[in-house]
Amino acid sequence: MRTISPPVGLPALNETDLVGQVARRLTEAIVQGRLPPGSKVVEAGIARELGVSRAPVREAARLLEQQGLLVANPRRGFFVRQFAADDIDEIYDLRLCVERHAAVLAARNLTPETRDMLRRQIDVLHETADLDDPARQVEEDYRFHRLICEIAGNRRMLRLFDDLASELRMVIGLIGRLYDDPHEIARTHEPVLAAIEAGHPERIVAHVDYHIGHAWREVGRLVREIPPWPAAAK
Amino acid sequence: MRTISPPVGLPALNETDLVGQVARRLTEAIVQGRLPPGSKVVEAGIARELGVSRAPVREAARLLEQQGLLVANPRRGFFVRQFAADDIDEIYDLRLCVERHAAVLAARNLTPETRDMLRRQIDVLHETADLDDPARQVEEDYRFHRLICEIAGNRRMLRLFDDLASELRMVIGLIGRLYDDPHEIARTHEPVLAAIEAGHPERIVAHVDYHIGHAWREVGRLVREIPPWPAAAK
């Protein structure tokens, strides 16, 4: 005797989504540097470690490959991606191009609700700045930029942002720290939001350029300083 | 007794890349409309039809999912993507944003060689226009735009272009025809190249906007005219 289907339309969490879980675990391991760039990802090893078979691991690896965290060599296996300085330039070049556009669109679609969401996120950034938790800080930073893309309302643009962010998360995670003064970072988001609220395309682009350009230079500098990745084992 | 390894560094074609082959076959079937939008892609069926097991089919499907041709419903299978009018808008919005930038970068990197490649591709477009082969025409059109992205020199941007193009190819393939006068299309590429050769960012953006905007309106119109896809079987 089965009772009625659930009345509230809940997102229906994929109870047994092995592929997703494996993908998350792998991502975590990569970002935390436990799987250093250049190292081989042995399917059977991961599978044994997680108590699953190789099939879900393979599919998860393909996912991470598409996200740019892994590189596949046919008949040779998956390897953790190695980033060079010019990868950073590519990512930020594209990101800048897209986020400029996203911000302009977001301004066009801005409602009181979405405006408040952005403001609240800046508050969160300030709160997080006190926690001395770099990973969390980076995460909340992305959340702000992601919000802009969401408000822009182009799903493909949002996906692109997520892909670029996943690569950046890896790089930044490996660098370890990013910002010297987390509060300063929180502050630099404010003029971006102000420009969006004002709705002047030129001003928006100028502020986005300044903000992202800053991060670009910063990350680029750090990558060039600590270049040969931690331990390209194997 | 094995002779020496081949002296010339050839690309080493992946003899037995089942996943890739399956992916190509599937793509073909989708673009040609044999797998209509909304229809279910049964793994076992495809596998049997191609004489392989389900594993490669699954991985190929995941690939096409990332490319936006399929949609995965957990525990329910893969379905051929259904495009609505707003999908077209999303794709072209993003494409415009990216190609503007690509064209400006291409102008910056332009060499006599790459310039000639672009010119030659326009010639090819004119030649193809006489063939009355819409699919080929669309293909050569993409080749021109892709060249610009290649010359721009950002690999991630190129990949984004390819993904967007693969979605557009599907839509346009299903629409059947695209251009009334293929020669006119060939001609409209010329001012774009001219602007890139001249190297004025504003002029480049203006011409790219005009060219892509034209295609946007055209495709948008056709999609709205022939809206409910051919046969959303199943």
Add this chain to the structure above:
DNA sequence: AATTCTTAGATTGTCGACAGTTTAATGACG
């Protein structure tokens, strides 16, 4: 000692099978 050949171990690509879920068809009931 350095380089090439040989061989054993490790790893990927692919396959067929099985359990659990979804879907469609059938029949019961209002």
Add this chain to the structure above:
DNA sequence: CGTCATTAAACTGTCGACAATCTAAGAATT
């Protein structure tokens, strides 16, 4: 007749196995 349970078929998610290939260690050769 239409709605709701019941059952059978179809399909996905996952697994373990096997052959083909790659990798690395050791032997042979110069």
